[in-house]
Amino acid sequence: MGEPIPPADAARSVDDELREWKASRKTPFRVPWRQLSLMASLCFGIASFVLPDSVNDAVNWLLYGLMAVSFYVGVTGRKKTKG
Numbered sequence: 001m002g003e004p005i006p007p008a009d010a011a012r013s014v015d016d017e018l019r020e021w022k023a024s025r026k027t028p029f030r031v032p033w034r035q036l037s038l039m040a041s042l043c044f045g046i047a048s049f050v051l052p053d054s055v056n057d058a059v060n061w062l063l064y065g066l067m068a069v070s071f072y073v074g075v076t077g078r079k080k081t082k083g
Contacts, residue, residue, distance in 0.1 A: 037074035041067045 044067035048060060056063075 034074050037070045041071035041074060044070065 044063050048056065048063040048067070051059070
């Protein structure tokens with residue numbers, strides 16, 4: 001199997017390994033804007049078909065506008081700037 005590690009060394013190496021792992025995981029959380037905007041366009045499009053006619057008549061063009069804008073944002077994506 002292998003040589004047993006003395007308890008003091010094992011605890012120290014596990015702590016060091018845990019610190020290194022946490023340091024490597026410190027990347028900032030990034031919101032997936034592209035997927036969110038495409039999902040929003042789907043939801044707005046579905047809402048235009050699912051809502052009752054009395055509600056749909058009032059917000060029909062608003063839903064189509066929101067659907068178009070969110071689809072455009074999702075397709076074009078965010079430009080990454082170097083700086």
